[in-house]
Amino acid sequence: MEITFLGTGVAIPQKNRVQSGMLVRLEEKPLLIDCGSGVLSHFPEAGISHTEVDTVLLSHLHLDHVADLHPLIKANWLRGSTSMKIYGPEGTEEWFLKVLEAYEYLQEEVDVDVIELVPGKEFTPEGFDCEISCAAATHSVTALAYRVTGEDGEFVYSGDTEPSREIMDLAAEADLLIHECSFPPSMKVTNHTTPNSLAGILKEYNNGIGSICLTHFYPEMRGHEREAVNYLQGYFEEEVILAEDLMKLEL
Incomplete structure (x- = not known):
């Protein structure tokens, strides 16, 4: 299992960090998790063909996690790939269709299946040899954290959240916890994580x-x-890693 961080930043522009997204290769098949602005432009640098991606997992619907999803679907259509499955929290289908309405020329050209998830759901995406489970995140909108279990290992992706017992329970015995850490220790914040709030x-x-x-x-x-x-x-006794755009991790 190979994880490529396509974007490790937020909605505010930064040098060397685009918005949130990462790609997981499971037995060579790619699963895209979140797709913020700038993620699509990192595909060539990461050595990924965008037309390989037909399954996307969304943690929540804030723009810095979804802004490049419709551009990805258009890019695939322009290269003859028209099918996409999107998994996300409640409200994902309504959001997706409302945005698609603005692009009438695409509506009849693409075949997009949106599957909404609730905390506690366990499923295997079509075409993948893995199990995915989810838990509620603590954010300003409905949000999910995900645990992906494949043949080579398992990891948890928190999405945007305050540290929570639900996510820590989801991460029990996982090889890797990918957790947001939006602000430095000195800051007091809600809906996000700092090193001291995670340490607690x-x-x-x-x-x-x-x-x-x-x-x-x-x-x-x-x-x-x-x-x-x-x-x-x-x-925490084990390794603590800082994600960078285009960084790869192997499980």
Whole structure:
């Protein structure tokens, strides 16, 4: 299982970080998780053909996680690939169709199946040899965290969230927890995570997580990345990784 971080940033433009998205290869078949602005433009640099992607998993519907989804569908259509399955939280279908209405020329050209999920749902996407389960995230809109279990390992992606027991329970015994860390330790925030708020809940749990990878950095985190790692290593014995755009991890 190979994970490629296509975007590790947020809605505010930053050098070397586009908005959120990552691609997971499971037995060579790619699963795209979130698709914010700039993610599609990183496909060539990552060595990925966009027409390979026919399955997308959305954590929530904020623009920095979905803005490149319709452009991806159009790009695929222009190259003769018209089918797409989109998994996401409640409200995903209504949002997707409302945006598609603005592009009448696409409506009859593409075959998009939207599957809405609720916390606790377990499923296997069509064509994949893996199991995916989800839990509620703690954010300003309905949001889901996902656990992906494949032949080579398993990881959890938090999406945007405050640290939560639901996500930590989802991550029990996982090889990797990919968790947002939007702001540095000194900031007090809601709906997002800081190193100290994540450390607080890590201290309560001893659930065998193999390693943690931090992502979804606001500009305020610039210059505080190593501080974040050092802070968390005071509470977590395993490796703490800082995600970068186009970085790859193997499980």
